[in-house]
Amino acid sequence: QKEVEQNSGPLSVPEGAIASLNCTYSDRGSQSFFWYRQYSGKSPELIMFIYSNGDKEDGRFTAQLNKASQYVSLLIRDSQPSDSATYLCAGYDRGSTLGRLYFGRGTQLTVWP
């Protein structure tokens, strides 16, 4: 069974700091990874996706993928209190017919002012 492991946290950082969220995955064949942000009681919101080894930047967010180590990370620069949420890491299951996502349990991030 394909799995994604995340440190459930909570991770607490001060406003303006860099928040670093990490996950590892079990399926070496997985090639697409996604980071979703989920506020309490709300649905997951896609914030980043990455397909290739290396870094991908979008505004304050940087996703990093290391396929050799089976490791995905998300860096949030200049963290804001509004970034406080649970961050879900998901991999795309190539082995399924259409490609379901398999999710980690999420890391809870708190940014304090």
Added chain:
Amino acid sequence: DTGVSQDPRHKITKRGQNVTFRCDPISEHNRLYWYRQTLGQGPEFLTYFQNEAQLEKSRLLSDRFSAERPKGSFSTLEIQRTEQGDSAMYLCASSPLVPGQDRNIQYFGAGTRLSVL
């Protein structure tokens, strides 16, 4: 069309009753997915459709669960004889018909929160 729409947002029911949820995907998204999320867990895959065809079902989807997408547009998820263990957030997602890996991107609706008393 601003996103995936789910209805109702909340449903409270008594154990043993049947419930049905609806999902309207983003226009022109031909793939539609159902997930279930319980407290403290990530979403878990239930089933998905390409157009009207249901192509895969998770082992989580017991015989009490049925999903349809009759015209390849909206989808319904029905749970018969609900049990307290069915209490969860039921999420619908859709993805676009585009080439390459961007077709793997799934956009989620607001979810239906089910409480079985």
